[in-house]
Amino acid sequence: xxxxxxxxxxxxxxxxxxxxxxxxxxxxxxxxxxxxxxxxxxxxxxxxxxxxxxxxxxxxxxxxxxxxxxxxxxxxxxxxxxxxxxxxxxxxxxxxxxxxxxxxxxxxxxxxxxxxxxxxxxxxxxxxxxxxxxxxxxxxxxxxxxxxxxxxxxxxxxxxxxxxxxx
Numbered sequence: 380x381x382x383x384x385x386x387x388x389x390x391x392x393x394x395x396x397x398x399x400x401x402x403x404x405x406x407x408x409x410x411x412x413x414x415x416x417x418x419x420x421x422x423x424x425x426x427x428x429x430x431x432x433x434x435x436x437x438x439x440x441x442x443x444x445x446x447x448x449x450x451x452x453x454x455x456x457x458x459x460x461x462x463x464x465x466x467x468x469x470x471x472x473x474x475x476x477x478x479x480x481x482x483x484x485x486x487x488x489x490x491x492x493x494x495x496x497x498x499x500x501x502x503x504x505x506x507x508x509x510x511x512x513x514x515x516x517x518x519x520x521x522x523x524x525x526x527x528x529x530x531x532x533x534x535x536x537x538x539x540x541x542x543x544x545x546x
Contacts, residue, residue, distance in 0.1 A: 478518075485513060
């Protein structure tokens with residue numbers, strides 16, 4: 380029996396049960412800190428949060444490649460390319476703020492095909508995109524309205540919007 384178990388008077392099985400119960404409670408509370416067996420757990424029970432660094436944010440802004448739900452391209456150059464993944468039957472990012480003259484590039488990352496179609500304020504439609512294929516749309520330099528779009532193959536699941544900001 381370890382010194383820790385001698386001090387608490389708990390058996391290894393009781394300690395394992397206590398650790399599992401604690402981990403479950405922490406998981407329900409949104410924190411995984413403190414999980415592990417009773418002998419190896421260290422640290423606080425505070426939730427760990429990941430904060431993107433300025434370098435991460437600059438890289439995201441420069442590439443337009445975001446894993447989040449929104450992307451603001453207004454600090455990018457007026458002729459920037461904004462990347463949108465078609466992934467898990469979703470547009471990633473789903474909501475974009477762009478400038479006139481910027482280009483949207485959709486890339487299908489799913490194994491199933493997708494087809495992008497403008498819903499309003501623009502007239503574009505891609506061909507059926509297989510995995511790895513891309514489609515581009517460049518906003519006119521005098522654009523003053525955004526566009527909503529969807530996958531015409533999966534219209535109930537896949538929709539997105541790009542709003543136009545004034546430079």
